[in-house]
């Protein structure tokens with residue numbers, strides 16, 4: 001045997017030896033630690049038998065976009081309820097809450113008329129009224145962040161189409177997405193860097209949208225025709241949000257997103273002189289309030305059924321794509337965690353409840369409604385964990401400064417190190433359903449995920465099934481299912497922090 005082969009054979013033997021020792025050690029540990037043993041079963045069941053991508057494809061392609069208040073969303077509520085039932089969950093049901101107006105998107109078209117003709121790629125904001133036929137007007141830039149700033153425009157807006165910000169510049173090429181674990185701790189929007197970093201989408205501006213909603217009333221009084229917003233996305237992708245606020249009001253004036261490329265073109269042309277734009281949008285509203293639903297199911301606890309661990313995601317979406325990664329992925333991960341835990345028959349001590357919220361995109365309204373409807377139960381909810389930042393792997397769990405839970409959470413997530421889950425983080429993220437629990441004093445945790453291209457595609461035409469990554473979602477379901485089981489088995493409920501002061505943060 002040539003020397004090289006001897007060395008190779010020897011090292012293979014050594015590897016085999018140490019490898020089998022590792023296996024032996026793992027088995028010994030598993031035998032001693034029922035939590036680890038259960039977690040291994042959960043991980044194997046999800047890896048080998050998951051139905052995540054099949055379910056996500058059905059939700060995306062056969063049901064489609066799921067605007068809050070739409071028939072599609074109700075269809076998705078019923079379908080997920082049926083799936084929970086088919087998986088053998090207990091008490092799969094829908095919990096209703098109400099919105100003032102459902103909104104239906106109609107058509108939208110627009111063009112720059114002069115100084116040169118260019119087509120616009122355009123989409124109405126949610127809860128924006130239509131233009132009532134084609135309207136045409138000079139574009140006017142409004143520089144204002146507060147209602148007081150608007151006085152200077154009195155008498156100057158008749159027949160105008162308004163823009164209300166400078167364009168967001170595109171990024172330098174090959175800029176990697178921000179590492180979600182390295183964004184500064186105090187930044188509440190972990191996946192969104194500070195405003196005006198070239199090429200990064202601006203952080204959501206809830207306060208700005210609240211201002212804009214008020215400003216629209218002034219613009220209408222002054223005779224303006226509509227408002228165009230910058231999508232702040234690359235590759236001619238549109239963005240989407242609502243102008244009806246958390247109360248689902250009818251917007252006072254037509255507002256629409258156009259692509260960044262369109263917006264920058266208008267901005268450049270305005271430096272040369274007057275720019276005239278034509279737009280025509282048709283949208284409609286329900287004439288009365290509409291019931292919408294959260295889908296809820298559970299595995300009842302064997303020893304402490306009235307104590308609850310919640311896994312959640314939001315089933316509603318915006319409607320330019322099919323809401324596949326915002327938040328079909330999270331919803332199907334929660335459904336898969338339910339399937340696997342039920343199938344394994346692990347009989348958790350506490351109840352594990354699975355909640356698919358709605359109205360998240362208009363201000364976490366379904367989870368707020370849930371917390372309100374279940375307020376008697378809140379002291380007995382150990383914690384809620386939400387998966388809502390796209391398809392990426394779960395890197396860590398964000399604890400929202402629940403320092404009192406740190407040590408216990410270290411033990412809860414330790415077995416998940418082998419699927420790449422790092423230690424928990426104290427960071428906070430506002431703007432998804434866990435925050436509704438946090439505000440009520442229940443530990444509301446969120447999955448900190450690999451961003452993949454979430455910021456680029458979410459809320460755009462490109463949020464479709466093909467963006468989802470099966471392997472990442474398998475890992476996400478493994479994390480959620482094992483986390484929920486481990487928390488359900490703890491000797492005590494997770495300690496709660498005092499309820500935060502109520503603030504209107506919409």
Ligand SMILES: [Zn+2]
Nearest residue numbers: 314326327388
């Ligand atoms: Zn979302």
